[in-house]
Amino acid sequence: MSRSNPRVLSTLERAGGFASAQEVYKLMQREGEKIGLTTVYRSLQSLVNDKIVDLLRREDGEAIYRLCGEHHHHHLVCKSCGETVEIEGGAIEKWAKSMAEEHGFRDVGHTAEIFGICSKC
Amino acid sequence: MSRSNPRVLSTLERAGGFASAQEVYKLMQREGEKIGLTTVYRSLQSLVNDKIVDLLRREDGEAIYRLCGEHHHHHLVCKSCGETVEIEGGAIEKWAKSMAEEHGFRDVGHTAEIFGICSKC
DNA sequence: ATGGAAATGAAAATCATTTTCATTTCTGCT
DNA sequence: AGCAGAAATGAAAATGATTTTCATTTCCAT
Incomplete structure (x- = not known):
């Protein structure tokens, strides 16, 4: 069994507690972290096992990881420019x-996203 | 734009109105239908566009297609057995x-799904 | 220091899904 | 009937996320 690399969790937090494995990986790369994609996946899986993060699915089926317990929010996303607003x-x-x-x-969670065209587009 | 091959819809119905594209394809093969996987995918997409079937996701991210009524609704899905309840x-x-x-x-849409463990699991 | 366990990551494998593209089947029209 | 263009089809290749393999490196307790 592998344990979670702490930098992965810290990056997920920095990403707003809501991101896919690929996004976490790219973010870490941009920040100059030396880490492999495999380790990112393994760490996230391990965090899910430990119930530190929740595993959800995007509409396209991509896995997204969300910090548990954290006061969570939802998103209002512009279909055109991608601007995202966090909402309660x-x-x-x-x-x-x-x-x-x-x-x-029991053990209930949920996802909810609103999408549309923002005022600028 | 391609239109749905009627045999695909009929197979999905026969499969209990709940199956993945791969399953529909395999079922049709077993029944001796001459059809390509590509056409199965295209037909199912088209049925989703026409709102004749719903597109949801298995735990592993695989797309599953499900016949459903035409009113707008959401889903309550069991993470363990996949049982799905349509809710308002x-x-x-x-x-x-x-x-x-x-x-x-403007032009706003939304998604909302609730997931948990059902009483049977 | 040393040996074994755990962690790491590059590359290959997997698997659902999409795209490409050449071929076949329909259509309407003359 | 015959013909042209549109739509449908499917085999194979491409894509993209995720997993597996496996050789190497890092850790840790002795």
């Missing part, structure tokens, strides 16, 4: 919770 | 709309 989702949290309870689900 | 998202619709307006976004 209080209503969503309640909705997810009540829906899950209603159907007897 | 009235609160989400309002949230997405108000968040988008607040930040000047």
Whole structure:
């Protein structure tokens, strides 16, 4: 078993606690970190096993890693220029919770993203 | 633009209305249908465009296609067995709309999925 | 210092999905 | 019927994320 490389977790945090393995890798490269893609994957997997990060899926199926426990937020993304705004989702949290309870689900998480065209585009 | 090959839809129905592209393809092969994998993919994409089937994701990121009603809804998915419940998202619709307006976004859409462990697992 | 375990990463393998492109099948039209 | 252009098809190659392999390096306890 491999343990997580601490620089990976720290980079994920710096990325806003929400990124894919490839993004974490590229970010570390840009910052001059000497690390292989394989290690990034292994570290993220290990963090998921330890329940330190959540594993979610983008719409295209790419895995995205999100820090657990952290007060999480949602995104409002411009389909045209990619600008992203972090938004609060209080209503969503309640909705997810009540829906899950209603159907007897436990260990519940959720994803919610809003996308559209921003005022500049 | 290619239109959906009707045999693909009929196979998806026969598969219980819930299968991946690869599964639909293998099923058709076993039944002696002469069809290429490419056409299966194209047909399923087209069915998604026409909102005749829903596109969701397995835990491993593989796309699964699922016949579903035409009303807008969200999903509650079991991470363990894959059971899926269609749920209403009235609160989400309002949230997405108000968040988008607040930040000047237009042509807005959204995704929202809840995942957890169902009562049977 | 030393031996074994754990970590690392480059390259190859895997696997779903998409793209390319040449061929075949339809279509409408004369 | 015959013909041209459009649409559909599928085999093979390309893509892209993720995993595996395996040889090398780093750690750690002795």
